[in-house]
Amino acid sequence: MHSQQSAIAAIATPPGRGGVGVIRVSGDAVPSIAAALVRKKLWPRKAHLVTFQCAGGDPIDQGLAIYFPAPHSFTGEDVLELHAHGSPVVLDMLLRRVLELGARIARPGEFSERAFLNDKIDLAQAEAIADLIECTTESAARSAQRSLQGEFSSQINELVESLIQLRLYIEASIDFVDEDIELLTAGHIDRRLADLLQRLDVIRASARQGQLLRDGMTLVITGRPNAGKSSLLNRLTGRDSAIVTPIAGTTRDTLKEFIQIDGLPLHVIDTAGLREHSEDVVEQEGMRRARSEIARADHVLLLIDDAEPDCTDSLLADIPSHLPVTYIHNKIDLSGHSVGQQMTAKGAVLYLSLKTGEGTGLLVQHLKDCVGYAEEAEGVFMARRRHLEAIDQAMAAVQKAVENFNAGVLELLAEELRLAQNALSEITGEFTSDDLLSRIFADFCIGK
Ligand SMILES: Nc1nc2c(ncn2[C@@H]2O[C@H](COP(=O)(O)OP(=O)(O)OP(=O)(O)O)[C@@H](O)[C@H]2O)c(=O)[nH]1
Ligand SMILES: [Mg+2]
Incomplete structure (x- = not known):
């Protein structure tokens, strides 16, 4: 879970002038940065009106500081949010001061990446944050929100759970070779495989809608x-x-x-x-x-x-x-x-x-x-091409599992179910290569 992490900082509001500009800081050095910057005790999750100060004590700006101690923060680490006036000059001065106090500039998507690594959100939810920010239509915003709340992930997790149960059952049966047939009949394997395929099909249809909303055609x-x-x-x-x-x-x-x-x-x-x-x-x-x-x-x-x-x-x-x-x-x-x-x-x-x-x-x-587009379709969640590909892979593996079941080859059946499980776990990031992770987070913008 949470390990020693260097503090990262970024301006989280878009470039340009506005009423308010927000700087976000996350990492272990947050308490010391806060102490030197505002010289006032910050209570957890309370907005404090403070003066942000230079090294010499001169004021940079007056604004709000909010401290979210770990693990109850977006990243799961100590987080500090600084709300200053939305001037690029002020925000630059404030960011430079935070860097001087020991933080470094965050990479694109690094806050979300830390939230993912600290189990605050899964990968599909992290992607939904990026998609929510980038969305171009109201329906896309609503479906990104659904993914962010975890609706997509929980459906995927339920499928993974069913796959695990089935694998356990089949792997146990392999150990009792002579009783294979009776055990498999008793376990209604064929019905459970058909049920899995049907659920995958339903989730694929929703994901396809979500992907259309995201990428268009x-x-x-x-x-x-x-x-x-x-x-x-x-x-x-x-x-x-x-x-x-x-x-x-x-x-x-x-x-x-x-x-x-x-x-x-x-x-x-x-x-x-x-x-x-x-x-x-x-x-x-x-x-x-x-x-x-x-x-x-x-x-x-x-x-x-x-x-x-x-x-x-x-x-x-x-x-x-x-x-x-x-x-x-x-x-x-x-x-x-x-x-x-x-x-x-x-x-x-x-x-x-x-x-x-x-x-x-x-x-x-x-x-x-x-394109099979249904307006106001119920329960559509934001999805990406990579999610659809993972669902397709899982479906292909379960289909092969059905063939292996019909041919009575239990070892291969178990192996296909393992592949299906891995494909689905890539969606939530439980089973993901570092390479994929860095590609996903690199597409985020700074401060996310
Ligand atoms: N009567 C009639 N004329 C049309 C219709 N649609 C387009 N036109 C006319 O057909 C001509 C060509 O239309 P464009 O839309 O420029 O055709 P285009 O395929 O883009 O042509 P290029 O760019 O030259 O390849 C114009 O004079 C249009 O007003 C139609 O439904 N009925
Ligand atoms: Mg033309």
Whole structure:
């Protein structure tokens, strides 16, 4: 648990001027730093109005000091919070004084890292703090809050507990080889494995929603020149983001916009129209950029002029086959096709007019549907790609365990359950490499 830790300090409020600026200090030297800085006894967890003093006793500023003795603090160590006036100059002077008294500047995420190492929070909760600070929508904030409260972790812990129970049972059975079959039947192993898979599936669905709320989805608009790609971007953003003209080849650069549809964050990218040949070096570069955006997309919106629907087949060569594609037939005001949506083997096909706006509601609903986004979904918690990967690994291991069970290979069954347990334990950080930890905390900002 708590060990001797050098004191770290950082300005915890964002750079710039404000009413109040906060400096946070954590570590064993906190009591001595506090004594020299404020020269007043600080009662635990009480706000004291104090004068922060230089070495010579001159005042730096007047403000509040709050002392949180270990282990009842955010980091689990002695923590001191200094609330001064929110001037970068004052905060710099105050921070320099704290450093002079023996603290060093904290690395990004170091407060949260210490909280994790001292078992105050687990890894998923530490990540939720970063996600809460970085979130861009209210739904994301609510789900980050849920993860921070430990809802995600406790569901993961319950699964880990079930895996442990099952492993214990199976490992005990291995020792009584002759009675294997009866013991396994008595233990309802098959039912328990099926139950595990089902619970993993439920948690995966919630985590997937959370990950969408956190990272959003990247939509790349592509198609022939003049199909209406920039008109689509403008419809989605609700303003004149991109230049729209009847001249084919208007868009040269890629244009990126961030929008939200009912809380679902979307990165929408308009690109240069694709055609087979172009002598124009600017257009060639535009097409090269368009292709590289397509390669990074989560979903492609392929715009088709409904008056010339057949000229897009060769475009598909530029779209990786695993990417979901929505085929949007535009300009139905000219073609006379009616508004509508069809599901086909290649993907959804929509008929709309970006000029009149007919059918754009269908597109918005379609975008939400195809990511499985449910507004106000109950119990969604913030999750990251790495959590989803861990859940997938655990599911794959449990599936293999089922196969081993059916084949009667108990040793392998036990081993797969161990792998599933390890994968899930990576989410909460119970089983994690130092390398992963430093990567996670390095993404935090200073003072967190
Ligand atoms: N009638 C009609 N015209 C449309 C519709 N959507 C777009 N247009 C027109 O089609 C022309 C091309 O639209 P853009 O949005 O610039 O097309 P683009 O695909 O971005 O074209 P490039 O950037 O040149 O590749 C413009 O004159 C638009 O006003 C539509 O639904 N109906
Ligand atoms: Mg354009």
